[in-house]
Amino acid sequence: MTDPSIGVVIATRNRADSLARTLRRLTELPERPPVLVVDNASTDHTRTMVSTLFPRVNLLPLPVNRGAIARNLGVEAIGTPSVAFSDDDSWWEPGALARAAELMRRHPRLGLIAARTCVGPRETPDPINTLLDTSPLGRAEDLPGPQVLGFLGCASVVRRSAFLDAGGFHPLLFFGAEETLLAYDLSARGWGVSYCPEITAHHHPDPSPRSGRGVRVRRNELLTCWLRRPLPLALRRTRALAAEARRDPVARRALREVLVALPAALRARRPLPPYVEEAARRVEGQHRGP
Numbered sequence: 001m002t003d004p005s006i007g008v009v010i011a012t013r014n015r016a017d018s019l020a021r022t023l024r025r026l027t028e029l030p031e032r033p034p035v036l037v038v039d040n041a042s043t044d045h046t047r048t049m050v051s052t053l054f055p056r057v058n059l060l061p062l063p064v065n066r067g068a069i070a071r072n073l074g075v076e077a078i079g080t081p082s083v084a085f086s087d088d089d090s091w092w093e094p095g096a097l098a099r100a101a102e103l104m105r106r107h108p109r110l111g112l113i114a115a116r117t118c119v120g121p122r123e124t125p126d127p128i129n130t131l132l133d134t135s136p137l138g139r140a141e142d143l144p145g146p147q148v149l150g151f152l153g154c155a156s157v158v159r160r161s162a163f164l165d166a167g168g169f170h171p172l173l174f175f176g177a178e179e180t181l182l183a184y185d186l187s188a189r190g191w192g193v194s195y196c197p198e199i200t201a202h203h204h205p206d207p208s209p210r211s212g213r214g215v216r217v218r219r220n221e222l223l224t225c226w227l228r229r230p231l232p233l234a235l236r237r238t239r240a241l242a243a244e245a246r247r248d249p250v251a252r253r254a255l256r257e258v259l260v261a262l263p264a265a266l267r268a269r270r271p272l273p274p275y276v277e278e279a280a281r282r283v284e285g286q287h288r289g290p
Helices: 016-027 046-053 069-078 096-106 128-133 160-166 179-188 213-228 231-245 249-267 274-288
Strands: 006-012 035-040 058-062 082-086 090-092 110-119 156-159 192-203
Touching: 006 016, 006 069, 006 096, 016 035, 016 046, 016 090, 035 046, 035 069, 046 058, 058 069, 069 082, 069 160, 082 090, 082 096, 082 160, 096 110, 096 156, 096 192, 110 128, 110 160, 110 179, 128 192, 156 160, 160 179, 179 192, 179 213, 179 274, 213 231, 213 249, 231 249
Parallel strands: 006 035, 006 082, 035 058, 110 192
Antiparallel strands: 082 156, 090 192, 110 156
């Protein structure tokens, strides 16, 4: 029987074969969640494959590639109170979505669950699991696990109302390290972001490197700083990237893209409340180490 309390949204582009493997896993889950594929203007056989092999999976075809905004459109369209995100190379452990939906019901302030992630055929724990589990933000009485300010998009479950309240993924970032900004915005609106290791996602990425990902991550980390963090910090990090750009082509391209997007970032700038800014600094201290 389909569980109407939680659905799955997948944003994809030109990954038909990988997506087929993911959909086989998701459609076999005991929860039978509704699944919505948001196709970012694929030019391969993605749409035909979904319609032919998985007729019970809903398909939202987009005329252009919207990046992470495809997830926003999926959350709006699917309508379930909770929404789990999968990528076209990730899926959920049987029973995980039922547990996530129950956590959402038991903890009304919980806006996002960061799940435990196992990677590849050997199911190796993703290093982010340890970082999230040892978060310096500690636990709140009304949340089921450690409070965090980061997560993997393909291993997260959101409360639909909280996600929409926070504005979803920011359009300026497109794809790549877009999760931190959403965690900031949920926290700034009073929603809890919590690591829940009892919820497990499986991620089997293509081992070949994705072209341009390093540039997008560097760009979006700095744009996130300009969008939400104190201006002196954004300036320091921009100067640091500019110094690195003199010898590193990835940093150089990232800096160029930041400068192009900077006017839009300044127009959309909304500094974090002091308590979230303090939390962000504590998390960054954890990442740097002693």
